[in-house]
């Protein structure tokens with residue numbers, strides 16, 4: 001990072017020294033670290049983040065793609081402020097659980113029933129368990145580059161090189177029933193799953209952390225047919241795509257309905273949440289009145305159905321359910337992709353900008369980007385450099401990650417991104 005960043009962020013630097021003593025890498029999640037040190041934030045509103053040195057950034061990371069209505073939207077803040085007067089965490093059944101579950105059921109095609117949990121990781125964990133419980137089989141198919149959170153059986157083949165374990169502490173026993181298959185390649189899926197007993201295929205309709213790669217519609221349709229033929233459950237991880245690509249998520253956008261879908265991020269309106277949804281006959285496995293041990297599938301936890309998250313999520317879904325906002329954001333996302341692509345095309349630098357609705361990612365490569373291998377063959381050092389230079393100009397992408405548009409991004413802010421991107425490519429030429 002050039003010296004300018006360090007001049008602008010002296011208080012963040014001090015914080016980082018303190019942070020490193022008490023937080024590994026000085027952060028709460030390693031992806032939030034970047035060289036020489038991340039800035040530390042103390043304010044977020046609308047499209048903006050402010051750091052402890054008073055620098056302001058237009059935020060395209062948006063809380064891990066959570067804030068589709070921007071940071072701290074008024075309707076959410078009002079509903080949460082009202083709710084906490086009545087209780088922060090009940091730990092017993094309450095109205096909001098029913099209200100939000102009903103809302104999800106009306107919006108999401110595959111959802112006959114819902115169970116809430118606290119994070120995307122938890123929802124993927126419970127979805128895998130539920131699929132195994134329902135089918136009586138163990139095999140779980142996941143895609144190269146797919147990220148479903150840190151649950152052991154799914155913490156595999158996230159980033160190349162895939163032969164290397166994604167983390168120490170993962171034991172073979174946890175991973176032995178996980179089958180890795182290539183994204184956007186139905187023949188590859190069929191080939192690699194031929195001699196396995198499979199409970200479910202788990203897929204992100206858009207590879208999110210894997211580089212913002214949309215699934216090919218025909219591929220998803222083929223996958224649905226393959227699952228039906230082989231009596232395999234199809235699970236959509238809609239933790240990024242849910243309530244973003246369409247009111248009913250990736251399944252509505254692509255017209256392919258899974259058996260189970262998991263949600264997080266946008267659903268919590270800026271507060272922690274996860275949800276498992278699916279067809280009634282599958283979801284009922286979690287009802288101990290209908291399925292006693294050993295066929296019962298456990299899900300639960302202290303903070304499940306936390307009213308603060310639920311009331312925030314309900315407000316956000318009310319804003320999104322008629323589809324207007326999402327439609328408009330998708331249109332703007334597509335236009336931004338084209339504009340960015342044009343900026344880069346006017347230079348000698350090879351760039352491919354991928355997008356799906358309001359999500360977009362820049363890849364410094366000439367080749368089409370259809371899977372995570374292409375993402376990692378691209379020039380990642382240049383992408384890092386580009387994002388770090390944008391930070392100096394007050395535009396924040398979590399370095400090397402995709403961006404997300406929210407309703408609060410103004411046309412001026414998008415223009416600023418285009419102008420600074422153009423300056424960046426020009427600086428490379430000279």
Ligand SMILES: Cc1ncc(COP(=O)(O)O)c(C=O)c1O
Pocket residue numbers: 064119120121122124147148149150204208209237238239240264265
């Ligand atoms: C597609 C997808 N699934 C699952 C997760 C895990 O969610 P969480 O970080 O809330 O545990 C993420 C998080 O980024 C994600 O992008």
